[in-house]
Amino acid sequence: MPGILDLVTYVLLGIGILFNALGIIGLLRFPDLYTRMHATTKATTFGSIFTSLAVIVYGLGLFIGNNDSQYLTLAIHAFLAMAMLAFTNAVSAHALARAAHKSGQFPTPAVCDRLAEAKL
Amino acid sequence: MMDQWLIAVLCLAFLMILASVRLFLGPTGPDRVIAVDAVNTLTIAAMILLGVVYQEVIFVDVAIVYGLLSFVATLYVAKYIGGEL
Amino acid sequence: MIPFLITTFLAFLGYLILTAGTGNIGLWSVTELIMGAILAVVTGALTRNFLCRSRDYRMLNPARFLRLLVYVPVPFFIELTRANLDVAYRVITGRIRPGIIRVRSNLRTDLGIFMLANSITLTPGTLTVGIDEKTHDLFIHNINLGEGEEKKEYFESTELFSLINLPAWIRKIAEHDKEAP
Numbered sequence: 001m002p003g004i005l006d007l008v009t010y011v012l013l014g015i016g017i018l019f020n021a022l023g024i025i026g027l028l029r030f031p032d033l034y035t036r037m038h039a040t041t042k043a044t045t046f047g048s049i050f051t052s053l054a055v056i057v058y059g060l061g062l063f064i065g066n067n068d069s070q071y072l073t074l075a076i077h078a079f080l081a082m083a084m085l086a087f088t089n090a091v092s093a094h095a096l097a098r099a100a101h102k103s104g105q106f107p108t109p110a111v112c113d114r115l116a117e118a119k120l
Numbered sequence: 121m122m123d124q125w126l127i128a129v130l131c132l133a134f135l136m137i138l139a140s141v142r143l144f145l146g147p148t149g150p151d152r153v154i155a156v157d158a159v160n161t162l163t164i165a166a167m168i169l170l171g172v173v174y175q176e177v178i179f180v181d182v183a184i185v186y187g188l189l190s191f192v193a194t195l196y197v198a199k200y201i202g203g204e205l
Numbered sequence: 206m207i208p209f210l211i212t213t214f215l216a217f218l219g220y221l222i223l224t225a226g227t228g229n230i231g232l233w234s235v236t237e238l239i240m241g242a243i244l245a246v247v248t249g250a251l252t253r254n255f256l257c258r259s260r261d262y263r264m265l266n267p268a269r270f271l272r273l274l275v276y277v278p279v280p281f282f283i284e285l286t287r288a289n290l291d292v293a294y295r296v297i298t299g300r301i302r303p304g305i306i307r308v309r310s311n312l313r314t315d316l317g318i319f320m321l322a323n324s325i326t327l328t329p330g331t332l333t334v335g336i337d338e339k340t341h342d343l344f345i346h347n348i349n350l351g352e353g354e355e356k357k358e359y360f361e362s363t364e365l366f367s368l369i370n371l372p373a374w375i376r377k378i379a380e381h382d383k384e385a386p
Contacts, residue, residue, distance in 0.1 A: 099202030
């Protein structure tokens with residue numbers, strides 16, 4: 001049983017770190033603000049969800065094994081942090097994209113820009 | 121037993137340093153703000169993992185509060201950039 | 206009175222979730238239960254006007270909550286996984302063709318538009334940039350437009366998701382039962 005638990009947490013942590021790394025590489029590599037935002041919002045949210053899932057699996061596994069309520073608390077709080085992360089990241093990305101477009105920074109390699117044409 | 125968690129935290133710390141490269145290079149203000157946002161997200165993920173490394177639930181609670189505060193800060197910076205403040 | 210009761214109940218539920226595992230009445234200790242009740246009443250009294258501002262209680266229907274609980278882990282998570290594989294491909298190859306397009310949402314309520322915007326941001330190749338307050342159209346930054354797609358005036362919101370029809374799910378969760386004429 002502990003072997004399987006370790007294996008699952010290894011896999012989840014690996015996926016999480018991989019997607020976080022892809023998000024940061026995209027942040028360094030993409031040409032303008034909006035494409036960078038694609039990389040950071042999606043990939044770091046997904047990676048952080050997976051690292052939190054590793055903590056949740058670890059906590060639940062030890063809670064079922066030892067019946068120690070400290071690990072249940074760890075799992076529940078990690079779940080709340082994960083939900084908060086997924087929710088707030090998307091909203092702050094909207095706010096930043098809208099503000100940047102309002103301040104006059106348009107996507108530089110772009111084939112069309114309907115928001116600038118709409119003139120809201 | 122603790123190894124994999126500590127290694128993961130170190131990887132996240134290295135990624136934070138990489139994100140700070142964009143923070144220094146970033147040609148405009150919003151670029152720097154999204155770099156800070158990415159660093160904040162990674163900090164929350166690292167804090168959740170540190171809760172396992174040190175066997176303390178309080179790290180995860182601090183991560184929740186840190187995340188909500190950084191969310192509010194990002195919203196205010198966005199309002200400032202958009203000229204609504 | 207109803208907003209106060211809803212806010213108090215939700216605050217108490219949040220306190221119970223945060224303090225689970227502290228004692229032996231169920232999972233909670235007596236002091237935590239009393240303290241949670243007092244704090245929940247104070248929170249409900251202070252913030253009763255923020256949560257239910259529109260005085261519309263359709264979200265009290267448990268069927269909507271159950272659909273929301275199914276929506277987040279299954280269809281939404283599948284699209285999220287696809288989105289990240291897509292972003293990984295773009296990061297590695299650097300093959301992008303970005304542009305901002307206009308998408309008809311056909312949703313009326315604030316909650317519905319909020320859920321659609323969040324779902325769009327976390328799904329493949331798209332990021333919500335702005336909203337037209339009058340017509341409830343969304344402006345989407347698309348990282349890889351197809352050839353000739355930049356000439357289209359409008360997109361329907363179902364065209365953005367290829368595997369699962371997420372807008373239909375959102376309409377079932379958040380919209381009014383009868384469409385207003």
